[in-house]
Amino acid sequence: MNWSVVILAAGVGxxxxxxxxxxxxxxxxxxxxxxxxxxxxxxxxxxxTVVVRPDQIESPDFRSAVGKGTKLVGQENQLxxxxxxxxxxxxxxxxxxxxxxxxxxxLIEPETVANLIQASEPAEVAIAFVTADPPPVGGLGRxxxxxxxxxxxxxxxxxxxxxxxxxxxxxxxxxxxxGEFLRKNLANxxxxxxGELYLTDLIEVAIDADCNIVTVxxxxxxxxxxxxxxxxxxxAEAELQARxxxxxxxxxxxxxDPATTYFGPDVEIEMDVVVHPNTHIRGxxxxxxxxxxxxxxxxxxxxxxxxxxxVSSYADHAQVGANCEVGPFSRLRPGAVLSDDVHIGNYxxxxxxxxxxxxxxxxxxxxxxxxxxxxxxxxxxxxxVNYDGSKKNHxxxxxxxxxxxxxxxxxxxxxxxxxxxxAGAVVTKxxxxxxxxxxxxxxxxxxxxSSDRTSERS
Numbered sequence: 498m499n500w501s502v503v504i505l506a507a508g509v510g511x512x513x514x515x516x517x518x519x520x521x522x523x524x525x526x527x528x529x530x531x532x533x534x535x536x537x538x539x540x541x542x543x544x545x546t547v548v549v550r551p552d553q554i555e556s557p558d559f560r561s562a563v564g565k566g567t568k569l570v571g572q573e574n575q576l577x578x579x580x581x582x583x584x585x586x587x588x589x590x591x592x593x594x595x596x597x598x599x600x601x602x603x604l605i606e607p608e609t610v611a612n613l614i615q616a617s618e619p620a621e622v623a624i625a626f627v628t629a630d631p632p633p634v635g636g637l638g639r640x641x642x643x644x645x646x647x648x649x650x651x652x653x654x655x656x657x658x659x660x661x662x663x664x665x666x667x668x669x670x671x672x673x674x675x676g677e678f679l680r681k682n683l684a685n686x687x688x689x690x691x692g693e694l695y696l697t698d699l700i701e702v703a704i705d706a707d708c709n710i711v712t713v714x715x716x717x718x719x720x721x722x723x724x725x726x727x728x729x730x731x732x733a734e735a736e737l738q739a740r741x742x743x744x745x746x747x748x749x750x751x752x753x754d755p756a757t758t759y760f761g762p763d764v765e766i767e768m769d770v771v772v773h774p775n776t777h778i779r780g781x782x783x784x785x786x787x788x789x790x791x792x793x794x795x796x797x798x799x800x801x802x803x804x805x806x807x808v809s810s811y812a813d814h815a816q817v818g819a820n821c822e823v824g825p826f827s828r829l830r831p832g833a834v835l836s837d838d839v840h841i842g843n844y845x846x847x848x849x850x851x852x853x854x855x856x857x858x859x860x861x862x863x864x865x866x867x868x869x870x871x872x873x874x875x876x877x878x879x880x881x882v883n884y885d886g887s888k889k890n891h892x893x894x895x896x897x898x899x900x901x902x903x904x905x906x907x908x909x910x911x912x913x914x915x916x917x918x919x920a921g922a923v924v925t926k927x928x929x930x931x932x933x934x935x936x937x938x939x940x941x942x943x944x945x946x947s948s949d950r951t952s953e954r955s
Contacts, residue, residue: 498618499676500543501592505581506530506559506600507550507572512726518549520600521558522730525737526761526779528562529724532603535762539607541614543596546585548572577693578670579686582679590679594618597672597696603733604720605671609713616713617673623708624678624699627669629718634729637667637721638697640712648710651697669721672696678708737762745772753791767803785819799829802837815847818854836871849889850881853896866908867892876902876920883908895930 510519520530527535530547537545545563551571553559559569572584582589582597589595594617598605609627617625628640638651639661651668652661682702686694703710715721724730741760742752749768752758758772761779766772770784773791778784780798787804790796799812807817808824815829818837823829827841832849835841839852842859850864853871858864862875866883868891869875879900883889890908894900898912901920906912912928919935919942928934933942 499593500541500596500614501589501594501676502537502541502543502545502596502598503582503585503589504530504533504537504545504547504598504600505578506547507553507575507581507584508601509575510601510725513730514727518553518559519724521562522724524603524724524730524733525741525759527603528558529603529733530559530562530600531564532762533598533600533605534563534567536605536607536610537596537598540610541596543592543594544568544588546570546588547600548581548584550575577689578696579683579694579698582696583683583694586683590676590683592676595674595676595679597674599670599723601723601725602669602671602721603724604722604736606716606720609671609716609720612716613671613673613713616711617675619709621709622711623675623703623706625673625711625713626700627671627715627721628666628712629669629715629721630666631718632665632667633718633720633722637669639664640666640668642666648700648712649704651700653697667721668697669715670696670723671721672699674699678703758791780814794824802835810841866890867894869894870896870898870914872896873898873900875900876904878903879906880904881906881908901935 506520508519513519521528534545545567547563547567547569549559549569549571551573554569554571568588570585570588572581613625613627636654638653639657641649641652643649682699686698688694719736722729724733738759742755745766746752750766751771754774757774759777764778764782766784767786769787771789775793776791777795782796782798783800784790785803788801790801790807793809794807795811797813799815801807801817802819802821804819805817805821810824810827812829814831815833817823817835820837821835821839823841826843827845830848833847834851836852836854838855840857844861845858846863848865850867852869855872856869858875860877862879864881866889867881873894881892882905892906892908892910894912895914897915899917901918901922903921904918905923907925913930915931916928917933918924922935922939923937924934924939934940935942
């Protein structure tokens with residue numbers, strides 16, 4: 498069976514009071530629109546079309562949110578949900594089945610999408626749609642059923658009398674239509690008094706034509722809420738975080754204070770990880786078995802290795818090996834790669850650098866654009882001077898090097914294995930293996946060489 502998916506995202510979102518399109522507001526670090534697309538991708542291989550305002554078709558933000566393989570079409574005038582679906586008719590309505598969802602429903606569950614698709618697959622079904630009971634928020638249309646339990650009509654809350662308002666089953670607005678039914682009836686929907694065209698009218702059309710309509714219960718009522726205000730945005734965030742916390746604790750992760758621990762939807766966490774309070778794990782981060790992160794840490798699209806400790810620090814597109822110690826109060830910027838058994842103390846910053854195993858960077862140091870060997874000691878206050886005013890330059894430090902406190906390593910620079918720099922040295926020239934240099938500018942110590950390196954460091 499040939500499926501297509503249409504996601505309606507052209508709403509202005511006036512109640513958000515924002516210059517950002519409503520569907521691009523983020524929940525758990527992702528645009529709401531992206532959450533909906535992700536749920537679809539996990540449940541269907543149908544082609545996805547997103548309906549936006551015409552000026553948003555080439556928007557980099559929308560292109561980023563929808564990802565590859567998703568088409569954008571413009572709705573010229575915002576004249577209701579049926580008009581929005583009509584805007585996608587050339588791309589989507591030729592399919593056997595058409596799934597229609599909304600971009601402002603980030604809590605949608607892949608399981609619910611899959612159930613909706615399955616319920617609509619029998620040939621006799623004209624419309625399948627998702628309902629929830631009880632209503633998670635106000636403003637939703639009530640499902641009125643006849644004595645046989647068949648859907649008789651949908652009554653919008655504003656038009657409902659007291660007995661209808663007492664009905665607790667509500668409409669989500671998520672539909673799966675027969676393509677044939679849509680092609681025959683979509684263009685015939687009549688405008689409401691406000692001039693807009695609504696998909697809910699197709700329910701009445703199907704009932705009048707004695708077509709088969711089925712309903713699917715939402716996995717949880719909360720998942721059908723549409724985000725129209727900042728308050729609802731916060732509600733969606735809280736719900737997603739509750740889901741993530743429950744998931745990770747059920748999979749062997751210790752959250753010392755779950756209420757102050759925050760996750761993105763794409764993180765990976767192994768067993769026996771401990772996450773301390775006030776910690777954010779974002780992006781495509783990976784926490785390996787037995788590591789401890791936090792308190793007061795941010796791990797963004799980074800990996801923390803097995804049995805490592807990452808304390809009150811920030812990792813941004815960085816990689817930390819096994820049995821490392823980082824922090825407190827250090828920052829790993831993009832391109833920082835720590836091998837196993839590395840120690841990074843407090844107030845260190847590392848960027849675009851590979852740090853060899855067993856190396857120690859104790860405190861108050863900046864390491865940028867470098868390759869550092871194994872078992873290197875970098876003293877307090879060391880600065881890798883990587884920028885000459887026009888370009889970044891690289892520093893290479895060999896194995897078993899001792900960098901004295903307060904050293905300035907002016908790139909481009911190579912420091913050979915076993916070399917040593919004196920405290921406060923400004924190193925502007927390459928240092929041969931086993932050599933000791935000191936002073937401003939740094940110069941070789943008389944008699945220094947590989948044969949007496951041990952005495953210089955003892």
